[in-house]
Amino acid sequence: MTEEQRLSDELRERAVALFARSLHIRTFDSGSCAVCESEIRLLSAPHYDLHRLGFFFTPAPRHADLLLVSGAAVRAADTALRKTLAAIPEPRIVVAVGACALGGVFAPDELVHGRVDAVVPVDVYVPGCPPSPLALLHGLLVAVGRLEEKVRTLDFDLREELVG
């Protein structure tokens, strides 16, 4: 492991420890169909109540620790997205939400990048169309290191186990 890697891992651990119990979220819509937004909004409803986990939404990027990006990264939003990210103080986390943001729906052309990580670096990917509020909660908890990533261990090949 190089010195840079060690330092970056250490910084990441410290940032995650800092965010573990209190994290402010700024959402950014880079051209989504608004269904991801509707699921994100549900997070503050009584059923999911993300405040109990120490997550809060903030309208100001300067007060935010985490940027939640949905949509296919339309090129018209590039400047806004970069400026929003630049306005968030370091250390910061970027979470890409939904199939569009992960590069699943739109191919890159002159209007869209088709994936968020073509514009800004992404730390955590949350798949789904739309990801349910529980999937979003899992994504947020993974982002702050409170839950383990699970998808690597999941097997979508059942062989004959469920035959009945």
Add this chain to the structure above:
Amino acid sequence: MLWFLRGIRRGVVTTRYPRATDAWARQLPSPPAFRSRRLTPELAARLAESCTPGALRLEGSELVLDLGACTGCGDCLTAGDDAVVPSGEFELATSARDALIKRIPIGAEG
């Protein structure tokens, strides 16, 4: 006052996630899981063809599922007879995009 009484009667509605997962969460639209022994090359081709968001594709003797592209639409469940079932999985967040690409062998033994 009436709202207060209504609230008392309803009890706690907040999910206990992440300490416990609600049973209904497994019934939400989710990516497919495959009984790979029942997959034939023809069926796999039909599945790749049926996938509206283009999350399934054939690569040699493997069916490649991109969970990042899957919208949980269920078209493959219709096309796949009993070889495809809903996985019921929603905890798919990851820091590596590559981890979302799953390879399913076609008609494998094992």
